[in-house]
Amino acid sequence: MKPSIRILIAVAVLLPATQLLATTFLPSNRIVRQLAIEPAGSVWIDNPFGSIDVIGGEGTVITVTAQRSIVASDATALKEASDAVTISFEGDSKVRLIRTLMPALRNAHATVDYTIRVPKSVAVKIGSKSADHIRVSHITGSVTVNGFAGTVIMEDVIGASILNIVNGRVIYDYQQNPIAKAEVQAVNADIDVYVPASAKFNWVADTINGDILTTFPIRSPRFAGTIFRGQINGPGGPTINTATMMGRVLLLAKGSDPGKASSMRLNPPEHRPAPSDVMLTPGVKIQLPFHDGDWSFVASVAAIAVGEVRGNAHIQIGAGELELGAVFGQCNVTLMGGPLNLGDVTGLLSAHTGAGDILVRAARLGGEVSTDGGLLHVLYSGGPMTLHSGGGDIIVGQTSGAVDAQTTSGDITITADPRHRTLKVGARTMQGNVILNVSPRFGADIDATIVTSDPDANVMHIDFTGLTVRREQAGAKTRIHATGKINGGGERVELYAEEGDIHISAQTITPVRLANPRR
Amino acid sequence: MSECRVMAENMPLLLTESLDPVQRELTHQHIESCAACASEWEATKETWRILETLPTVEVPARVKQRFLAEISAASEVPANVVPFRRRSAARWLAEAAAVVIVGGSAFYAGYRATPNVGLKPTPAEVTAIQPSYSIAESRVLPAASISPNIEGRPDIQNVQFTDASPSSQQIGVSFDITSHVTVTGKPADKSMVRLLRYVLENEDKMSPSRSRAIDWVRATYSRVDNPDPEITEALATVLRNDEHQGVRIKAADTLQSMQSAMTGGTRDALVEALKNDPNPAVRVKAVEALAKLARSGAVLDPDMVDTLRKKAAQGDENVYVRVKAAEALSSIQPR
Ligand SMILES: [Zn+2]
Numbered sequence: 001m002k003p004s005i006r007i008l009i010a011v012a013v014l015l016p017a018t019q020l021l022a023t024t025f026l027p028s029n030r031i032v033r034q035l036a037i038e039p040a041g042s043v044w045i046d047n048p049f050g051s052i053d054v055i056g057g058e059g060t061v062i063t064v065t066a067q068r069s070i071v072a073s074d075a076t077a078l079k080e081a082s083d084a085v086t087i088s089f090e091g092d093s094k095v096r097l098i099r100t101l102m103p104a105l106r107n108a109h110a111t112v113d114y115t116i117r118v119p120k121s122v123a124v125k126i127g128s129k130s131a132d133h134i135r136v137s138h139i140t141g142s143v144t145v146n147g148f149a150g151t152v153i154m155e156d157v158i159g160a161s162i163l164n165i166v167n168g169r170v171i172y173d174y175q176q177n178p179i180a181k182a183e184v185q186a187v188n189a190d191i192d193v194y195v196p197a198s199a200k201f202n203w204v205a206d207t208i209n210g211d212i213l214t215t216f217p218i219r220s221p222r223f224a225g226t227i228f229r230g231q232i233n234g235p236g237g238p239t240i241n242t243a244t245m246m247g248r249v250l251l252l253a254k255g256s257d258p259g260k261a262s263s264m265r266l267n268p269p270e271h272r273p274a275p276s277d278v279m280l281t282p283g284v285k286i287q288l289p290f291h292d293g294d295w296s297f298v299a300s301v302a303a304i305a306v307g308e309v310r311g312n313a314h315i316q317i318g319a320g321e322l323e324l325g326a327v328f329g330q331c332n333v334t335l336m337g338g339p340l341n342l343g344d345v346t347g348l349l350s351a352h353t354g355a356g357d358i359l360v361r362a363a364r365l366g367g368e369v370s371t372d373g374g375l376l377h378v379l380y381s382g383g384p385m386t387l388h389s390g391g392g393d394i395i396v397g398q399t400s401g402a403v404d405a406q407t408t409s410g411d412i413t414i415t416a417d418p419r420h421r422t423l424k425v426g427a428r429t430m431q432g433n434v435i436l437n438v439s440p441r442f443g444a445d446i447d448a449t450i451v452t453s454d455p456d457a458n459v460m461h462i463d464f465t466g467l468t469v470r471r472e473q474a475g476a477k478t479r480i481h482a483t484g485k486i487n488g489g490g491e492r493v494e495l496y497a498e499e500g501d502i503h504i505s506a507q508t509i510t511p512v513r514l515a516n517p518r519r
Numbered sequence: 520m521s522e523c524r525v526m527a528e529n530m531p532l533l534l535t536e537s538l539d540p541v542q543r544e545l546t547h548q549h550i551e552s553c554a555a556c557a558s559e560w561e562a563t564k565e566t567w568r569i570l571e572t573l574p575t576v577e578v579p580a581r582v583k584q585r586f587l588a589e590i591s592a593a594s595e596v597p598a599n600v601v602p603f604r605r606r607s608a609a610r611w612l613a614e615a616a617a618v619v620i621v622g623g624s625a626f627y628a629g630y631r632a633t634p635n636v637g638l639k640p641t642p643a644e645v646t647a648i649q650p651s652y653s654i655a656e657s658r659v660l661p662a663a664s665i666s667p668n669i670e671g672r673p674d675i676q677n678v679q680f681t682d683a684s685p686s687s688q689q690i691g692v693s694f695d696i697t698s699h700v701t702v703t704g705k706p707a708d709k710s711m712v713r714l715l716r717y718v719l720e721n722e723d724k725m726s727p728s729r730s731r732a733i734d735w736v737r738a739t740y741s742r743v744d745n746p747d748p749e750i751t752e753a754l755a756t757v758l759r760n761d762e763h764q765g766v767r768i769k770a771a772d773t774l775q776s777m778q779s780a781m782t783g784g785t786r787d788a789l790v791e792a793l794k795n796d797p798n799p800a801v802r803v804k805a806v807e808a809l810a811k812l813a814r815s816g817a818v819l820d821p822d823m824v825d826t827l828r829k830k831a832a833q834g835d836e837n838v839y840v841r842v843k844a845a846e847a848l849s850s851i852q853p854r
Binding site: 048049129130148149166167185187188208209225245246279301318319320335336337338339354355356357371372373374375390391392393407408409410411429430431432433449451470472474475476477479481496498499 | 533534535536540543544547550551730762763764765766768769772798799800801802803824828831832834837838839840841842845846848849851852853854
């Protein structure tokens with residue numbers, strides 16, 4: 001037993017790793033540092049604000065040149081920032097960490113631009129929040145970039161690379177045929193990839209809003225949803241994965257004309273049409289006072305506002321916002337997701353969204369309106385109307401046609417046009433209240449049901465006499481069932497509310513009057 | 520006839536709440552319309568009642584063990600199934616208790632004309648405030664005259680909202696406690712804000728009044744310049760805890776219209792909703808609110824940015840939620 005050795009080991013374990021490494025802080029505006037690195041070592045650069053250039057070369061030394069700039073509102077803030085923003089060199093010859101220490105600054109903004117020369121075989125890892133550019137060139141080791149905003153340029157990077165960026169631009173410039181995988185994940189960035197014409201690799205590209213363009217002939221191209229896959233110059237080789245949600249992807253054979261690139265989304269080669277193809281069309285923004293005649297339209301991501309469609313409207317959108325002031329004909333709109341705002345629809349209406357609210361000012365002939373989740377609000381319906389929500393309130397401001405409304409969760413409010421003595425109404429909510437407003441003269445055969453676990457809280461308020469009310473308890477649930485004729489009877493009015501109230505209220509209602517539609 | 524047999528089989532299931540809503544309703548309807556089944560139903564209920572009064576007999580240990588072994592094999596929940604349970608509400612009462620009025624043990628007087636309202640005695644403790652009011656049929660109290668601190672957990676019922684006098688920008692909230700009380704005041708009066716917060720957050724109240732409360736809060740406070748953050752915090756509590764999707768959608772929608780009063784807790788509730796709410800409309804409202812926040816130049820904390828990044832990249836999320844997340848990210852200035 002040698003106790004001294006045991007103690008030494010214990011001390012080493014207790015110390016945090018960074019304290020074992022040499023640490024230096026430098027406050028000056030321009031510094032140059034040289035550090036030894038092994039050829040198989042790795043270089044970590046963590047710089048929240050400022051550009052980073054990493055250039056590969058020969059040798060076993062890292063040369064760091066850092067240029068600090070501070071913009072401050074006054075001398076005090078400048079001094080504070082100057083003292084606070086420092087550069088820290090940590091690690092050893094296996095791992096070097098170059099870090100900008102930047103606490104939150106008051107009244108000042110600081111950036112540090114780095115130029116770092118490294119042996120080309122090292123692994124490079126970069127963390128950044130905002131950079132004019134991050135450029136990595138002539139590296140044979142692996143490269144990882146995690147950034148938020150900026151242009152990322154990979155120039156002659158031969159090792160595997162992973163890029164993650166939110167806003168900005170990504171450019172890959174291969175000077176020889178790719179031999180390692182590359183993976184780009186971006187949100188709002190265009191991606192350009194330049195590759196020698198003889199390169200052989202698998203290409204995967206994904207975008208919701210942009211296009212997928214290439215000058216290469218593609219073998220075995222196919223789409224799965226929005227994800228495109230294809231082979232360049234035959235099977236085999238590494239995979240280059242280029243994904244950007246809102247931007248476009250461009251893959252160019254070196255020496256080819258970018259103007260001759262063809263769109264994989266618009267003209268998918270060997271592609272069988274599928275319902276999800278709406279996601280393959282380019283995104284658009286349209287703002288128009290009116291559109292003459294029928295309007296048929298498909299877009300993946302769209303923001304559309306049109307004052308009048310002077311004909312039938314047939315619109316299919318992946319994601320977006322759609323606003324049509326008036327439609328003089330039939331209106332048929334489908335969104336995979338997003339809110340719908342429709343004005344005066346003269347013809348039959350059919351509107352659906354995968355998620356989002358739907359507002360309709362007037363559906364003169366009625367129709368169908370549905371959302372998988374969201375609020376449905378129809379100010380006026382002149383014909384039979386079906387409304388479905390996967391969760392959310394339904395409001396029909398006034399209707400002179402039959403209404404069938406259903407929601408998984410939410411309140412349903414329907415007001416009957418007082419000019420009709422009776423109307424067929426169905427309203428069903430699995431969680432919430434049902435409110436039916438009618439004129440005091442309204443006649444109907446009422447069938448109203450509440451199922452509740454709290455019969456003290458959930459009640460029927462019916463402003464008419466003559467209904468028979470039954471209460472039945474089954475387990476913890478009470479069913480309250482009111483049936484009978486009001487004002488001598490009429491069309492069937494079937495209301496159903498779980499864990500909510502039912503109100504049938506008699507009131508003086510001012511009838512809605514619509515202006516004559518222009519033609 | 521065979522329908523009656525099916526119904527007879529359904530009856531015990533009805534009593535144990537084991538029928539789906541459609542079957543449950545069909546069974547109820549049949550019982551109502553078929554005399555034979557109606558008397559069968561009465562008999563079933565009677566039997567059930569008798570069974571409940573019978574003394575419970577200790578099951579022999581061996582029988583019990585075997586039974587448990589059999590059912591545990593059958594009832595194992597697959598590991599990938601995560602039940603969506605109601606989260607327990609952060610009880611706000613820590614701040615303490617009763618609105619308004621006078622001490623003593625209260626009872627609910629029941630002012631509604633409908634015959635279905637239960638007369639439920641409630642043990643709410645209420646404390647005197649200055650000036651003190653006596654128990655009376657109906658009271659109108661100016662918000663300025665009552666303490667903003669609600670003590671205990673008074674059981675308030677039949678909550679109604681009124682724009683008492685739009686010209687003077689007065690609003691009113693009335694409810695039954697020991698008597699029918701109406702509190703009037705300006706939207707910014709602290710007592711009014713606290714009272715609304717209580718109405719919104721009191722999780723024992725069924726959602727009908729909460730749903731109406733949110734509608735009214737939106738109508739009232741979206742036209743107020745700087746709404747009290749306590750209102751948005753109450754909405755955030757609803758967004759986190761209400762088990763009714765429709766109510767959560769409303770809460771998220773209303774929060775979106777009250778950007779200026781958002782607190783850290785409110786934003787966290789939106790992030791949480793965007794991450795986990797099963798209803799797509801709630802996630803749509805949450806991401807729209809965050810996108811609006813980002814556009815207004817607000818500083819979003821790293822957790823928010825991270826959630827937006829993940830949402831934008833989540834392949835099985837509604838494409839509109841993803842696009843809105845990307846849009847929010849595009850207007851974020853990192854700092
Ligand atoms: Zn029967």
